[in-house]
Amino acid sequence: MNLLRRGLLNGFDRAEALLDRVFTPVHNPLKQLGALGTLFFAVVIVTGVHLYIGYDTSVSGAYGSVEYLSVSAWFLAGVARSLHRYASDALVLVMLLHAAREFARDRYRGARWFSWVTGIVAMLLVYGSGIGGYWLVWDELAQFIAIVSMEWLDWLPIFGEPIAGIFVAPDALDDRFFTLLIFLHIALPLMLALVLWLHLQRISRAAYRPPWRAALGAMAMLVGLSVVFPAVSHPPADLARLPAKLGLDWFYLAAYPLMDRLPRAATWGGGVALLILFTALPWLPPLRRRVVAVVDLDYCNGCGRCNDDCPYNAIAMVARTDGKPFETQAVVNPGLCVGCGICVGACPPSTPFRTTVDLPTGIDLPDPSLKDLRGQTLAAAARHQAGGPRVLVFACAHGPAAATEFPASVTLPCVAMLPPSFIDFALSRHLADGVMLAGCDSSACYNRLGERWTDERLAGKRDPRLRARVDRARVAVSWVGRQSGDEFRAALSAFAARLSARAAEGDKR
Ligand code: HEM
């Protein structure tokens, strides 16, 4: 499993690095897959409503009404039909890439199981809606899908009479069947909307809207495709004969040739086994040890900063229970916590400037704890190499290996776990000449929001702020992807060069 994951991750890393150069990191479509999925789903809904107005739900009228919509083009209905199809295809594409990327980045276990499992349900609903959409056209392709699907369902011993029978005799099919189909084609996307809402429930400030340039680019691509290659139907369905040659939509119908040719037991067995395997992935080995944040009420003043900054809605502010003169206290829901430590970086008592050895704070991780961070900072400062300015690196475990392997570095589960007071501590106690924070790629924080909160804390826009007395020229950040070790090294060298130049200038004065 790990081998497969690493292979996928390398592929994504390379593709993302390439697309970063083409689109910039913020507009890179591979970093916006979930958000693009929501955009494409919205396009499918809007164009679907448009098409529904002109659709005839009868066996004899369905094909003609779709053809009329496509070619007679009342108020761009032809473009709407093509947009409906291409947005549905694009939805499948980004959804599969999004699932593969979450798997590759190991963001599906522990508390994230909920997003994973609701994602699988969303995937089934997307396929159900899309395949149902092809039936509605009632052309030869629809006839093929209908017969194969029904024969496949007939393999289950749940129907008294074989249901595929309704597609073999021309007069056995009646209009009620199309009414049922259109009902399902509307009900499944509504269920999908509900499931997607659930999908995002455990995520704070979910990125469900792509940046407007990425959205415009995606829309331009869909409209361009719709105008240049408008969606067309096959010849009308004719139950008196079998369709000869069909052009399949591989996004939705790739399984149909297999379902048609292989024994039903094999396709059912394979399909169900794959579904169970994908759904169970969060609980399959190699399992990770779970780390969950813990609140210490003796140090919690109920300020709510941890609750604001937690990217997974894992902290609730509830009425005070210990009689201290504060209205609220923080409570962590262990089932939602991913152990990123961002709350530790947000908590006011999280500071190394204390005389106590244990550094107790309002909220802390068991490993690494705030005390561990201070110990590791002192140890890293003792590893500075001779020659050049002494740079201390605080590196995110999910960023480039070049940062975590740098001798004078401290590794954190997320760079936003570092309270800004640690930077002040390192510089004012002469543990370093400069401090560099090295996180994940911008717009792709492994723990979500970490790089955003860090930037805001350093810029003095978010509590806890980096104190004004800290010389900003001695602080640098590097937001680059795991694969971009060279870029990190270049940023580090440039920072060291700036520090050396400043020191030389200081010497001259
Ligand atoms: C219709 C399809 C889908 C849409 C529109 C969608 C959309 C999204 C969005 C907007 C996010 C939040 C991203 C963020 O703010 O960081 C998200 C997160 C997530 N999605 Fe999906 N998703 C879809 C399908 C799937 C599927 C099929 C899977 C996997 C089976 C999946 C797995 C996940 C996971 C694990 C997360 C949480 C990542 C984390 O913990 O940070 N999604 N999705």
Ligand code: SF4
């Ligand atoms: S940030 Fe710290 S002090 Fe504030 S509510 Fe959270 S745990 Fe309590």
Ligand code: SF4
């Ligand atoms: S470690 Fe803190 S910020 Fe991160 S998920 Fe857990 S409670 Fe939220």
